Amino acid sequence: MTDIWAGLDELSGSLADLYRDLHQHPELSLQEYRTARLVADALRPLGFEVTEQVGGTGVVGLLRNGDGPVVMLRADFDALPVLEETGLPYASSTRAAGPDGGTVPVMHACGHDMHAACLVGAATLLSRAPDTWSGTLLVVFQPAEELARGARDMVADGLFTRFPAPSIVLGQHVGPLPAGVIGHASGPVMAASDTAKVVLYGRGGHGSRPEAAIDPVLMAANVVTRLQGIVAREVPPAETAVVTVGRLQAGTKENVIPGTAELGINVRSYTPAVRALVRAAIERIVNAEATASAAPRPPDITWASGAPVLVSDPAATEATVAAFNGHFGAGRLMPMPLITASEDVGVFGEAAGAPTVFWFWGGLDTETVLGALAEGRIDSLPSNHSGAFAPVIEPTLSTGVQALTLAARTWLGAGR
Structure with a gap:
């Protein structure tokens, strides 16, 4: 042979x-x-x-x-x-x-x-x-x-x-x-890897008159901070998950409040239960922040197919x-x-x-x-x-x- x-x-x-x-x-x-x-x-x-x-x-x-x-x-x-x-x-x-x-x-x-x-x-x-x-x-x-x-x-x-x-x-x-x-x-x-693209809607205006605008940058900043609580406070300690905001884009000039802000969010998990929990928590937090900020319209949340x-x-x-x-x-x-x-x-x-x-x-x-x-x-x-x-x-x-x-x-x- x-x-x-x-x-x-x-x-x-x-x-x-x-x-x-x-x-x-x-x-x-x-x-x-x-x-x-x-x-x-x-x-x-x-x-x-x-x-x-x-x-x-x-x-x-x-x-x-x-x-x-x-x-x-x-x-x-x-x-x-x-x-x-x-x-x-x-x-x-x-x-x-x-x-x-x-x-x-x-x-x-x-x-x-x-x-x-x-x-x-x-x-x-x-x-x-x-x-x-x-x-x-x-x-x-x-x-x-x-x-x-x-x-x-x-x-x-x-x-x-x-x-x-x-x-x-x-x-x-x-x-x-x-x-x-x-x-x-x-x-x-x-x-497993999942990716979400989030668009938050505000109302643009002059930076000198924030009361006349709804600031999506502040909205996005609050979302980023709140998302970090998912793994720390919602995922059981014996389980593993990672939530990363790898992209935050908003505005074109320092004295202009933009009309929108975009987030790119990535999730890593090992079980279907944790995967579903984290995805649901992200959607809940994003929607709740938009409501709390009096956003003129609900956010867009688009999930991309990830790796299992x-x-x-x-x-x-x-x-x-x-x-x-x-x-x-x-x-x-x-x-x-x-x-x-x-x-x-x-x-x-x-x-x-x-x-x-x-x-x-x-x-x-x-x-x-x-x-x-x-x-x-x-x-x-x-x-x-x-x-x-x-x-x-x-x-x-x-x-x-x-x-x-x-x-x-x-x-x-x-x-x-």
């Missing part, structure tokens, strides 16, 4: 080149045209049936290898409007049109370039060793994860009707752990982590706490009616991490969404490729 790891060292060089290319040429969510072309071109010579433009810029690869289960491997590949500060020779200098029409810097500050390169690597190893497994391999390169909509867009575009529905969904995320370390958790691992709670199926996670333990050894595995960031990969498992297994792996230089821990400055380490975050290429790349390959082999049928 073929050694599935044969040629990994040689493959790592070309994957590193792909990673550096993706890192140097990042593309914002819904604009990932070049990235999609690169990964599609990498899959075709491997024998995959490749379909582009699924759910926008998504790429789907299908490799059939006899009877057996359908196993899905997923990677996201969009970048962020972040200015790169790494100083790397392959750092991004890309600028692009942002969602508001202005020009913004673009960077792979969340490691999605590493995700895509690792999935190409796993697809390559599995395609080269067809006698080691049987079934159907479904590889999905997802756009717009940073908008928490790419997975829904692909499902809405017929991902599981145009292609075989998987019996399991597997994914991973690089983060600020020591490179080569696998982080795992079972059950809820990442929070990411649940790593306990039984499937146990089997996958056991495979990791057998290959990497217990010394390279570590349990993870609950993470209040969010991921939309769970949408795929929900839509397919299949379990999801999701894990993390490290991308920071090990000595740097250990030094920061020893000196009590762990918060100084660059993390996802930071302009200073860029995984070291090795052993990050090889570890990510091996983890995806091992996970796929755990769930595909036995080889010939």
Whole structure:
């Protein structure tokens, strides 16, 4: 039987080149045209049936290898409007049109370039060793994860009707752990994310005559303050939630009371009950403040579709982590706490009616991490969404490729 790891060292060089290319040429969510072309071109010579433009810029690869289960491997590949500060020779200098029409810097500050390169690597190893497994391999390169909509867009575009529905969904995320370390958790691992856009209506006027106006800025300030009481006083202490007002916009001039104020509110939660409680509390507070301020009309509250709670199926996670333990050894595995960031990969498992297994792996230089821990400055380490975050290429790349390959082999049928 073929050694599935044969040629990994040689493959790592070309994957590193792909990673550096993706890192140097990042593309914002819904604009990932070049990235999609690169990964599609990498899959075709491997024998995959490749379909582009699924759910926008998504790429789907299908490799059939006899009877057996359908196993899905997923990677996201969009970048962020972040200015790169790494100083790397392959750092991004890309600028692009942002969602508001202005020009913004673009960077792979969340490691999605590493995700895509690792999935190409796993697809390559599995395609080269067809006698080691049987079934159907479904590889999905997802756009717009940073908008928490790419997975829904692909499902809405017929991902599981145009292609075989998987019996399991597997994914991973690089983060600020020591490179080569696998982080795992079972059950809820990442929070649900909901976003609300709120428009408060006042009555504009001259700043010198506030009695003739209804000030939406004061209204918005009171809402922001009052919202902080939801987690402190309404969510049970044993539960977890986060309420963030990330945007407050009002007015154009210091001596003009504007007619409206806008808030952008983000919520993180882990259970349907807390999610519903927090959303209802936000609406109650916003409406009550508008009433208390004698607003001329009720506020507009618009909820955007967010990411669901990411649940790593306990039984499937146990089997996958056991495979990791057998290959990497217990010394390279570590349990993870609950993470209040969010991921939309769970949408795929929900839509397919299949379990999801999701894990993390490290991308920071090990000595740097250990030094920061020893000196009590762990918060100084660059993390996802930071302009200073860029995984070291090795052993990050090889570890990510091996983890995806091992996970796929755990769930595909036995080889010939």
